[in-house]
Amino acid sequence: MTLEQSKHTLLNKRILVIVAHPDDEGFLMSGMAYLNAQAGGQTTLICATLGEKGTSHLSYPVTPKQMKSIRKRELMNATRYAKFSKVYILNFPDGGVKQQQISFSKQCEVILKRVQPELVISFGPDGMTGHRDHIACWHAARALSKKYSLPFYMATPAPRRHTSIVKALLRQRVNPHYDDIVPYQPATVKIPVRRSFKRRVLRLYPSQTNVSRKRTTPSVTGLFTAEYFALMK
Ligand SMILES: [Zn+2]
Numbered sequence: 001m002t003l004e005q006s007k008h009t010l011l012n013k014r015i016l017v018i019v020a021h022p023d024d025e026g027f028l029m030s031g032m033a034y035l036n037a038q039a040g041g042q043t044t045l046i047c048a049t050l051g052e053k054g055t056s057h058l059s060y061p062v063t064p065k066q067m068k069s070i071r072k073r074e075l076m077n078a079t080r081y082a083k084f085s086k087v088y089i090l091n092f093p094d095g096g097v098k099q100q101q102i103s104f105s106k107q108c109e110v111i112l113k114r115v116q117p118e119l120v121i122s123f124g125p126d127g128m129t130g131h132r133d134h135i136a137c138w139h140a141a142r143a144l145s146k147k148y149s150l151p152f153y154m155a156t157p158a159p160r161r162h163t164s165i166v167k168a169l170l171r172q173r174v175n176p177h178y179d180d181i182v183p184y185q186p187a188t189v190k191i192p193v194r195r196s197f198k199r200r201v202l203r204l205y206p207s208q209t210n211v212s213r214k215r216t217t218p219s220v221t222g223l224f225t226a227e228y229f230a231l232m233k
Helices: 005-009 024-028 030-038 064-081 098-115 132-147 165-172 195-203 217-221
Strands: 014-019 042-049 086-092 119-123 152-156 189-192 226-231
Touching: 005 189, 014 024, 014 030, 014 098, 014 132, 024 030, 024 042, 024 064, 024 195, 030 042, 030 064, 030 189, 030 195, 030 226, 042 098, 042 132, 064 086, 064 195, 086 098, 098 132, 119 132, 132 152, 165 217
Parallel strands: 014 042, 014 119, 042 086, 119 152
Antiparallel strands: 152 226, 189 226
């Protein structure tokens, strides 16, 4: 099976996605969720935080409390557009998920038992950007997929970008919640996505992204025209 044909392993499935912040799913899995829904599958999202520490691209100042409600509204709009079937917001503190790893993993487990997914998708050990909240998602997803014997797919950048993106990502860092980036996982699944779809999803996050800017995260990671996942062995 080539990388191009591999998308069928992720579509028409009951999928549980675990991410840390509103917009993580937009960057990494929105195309997958949309195509999964079109194929008859269901994608449930767990979002650990409401991203109140996210830098605001808004032209007016907002408090962390206001940021939470802005990002919650954006998350609901973007996930509706990308046809996620259900969204669980756990409301852990942004930047503080790792410190509450046990409680976070337990809450994910309760939802996993309810959803009964056929597979789990989250970050890899790289956390894509090295963000510690992302890496906490990886820990939770890996442990649960092992415990329940479920295939675990980790979001990974476009293969052609695996070495070039690290510098760009390091330049973008705006807060102290990051670790070093460990090597990316080689992709085993490629989901082709329409650039117009991805741009539309990310436009639903005006507080986070300016898609007309040149070096946005999806252009740096090569995820504007396809999404890539690596099956954990
Ligand atoms: Zn994030």
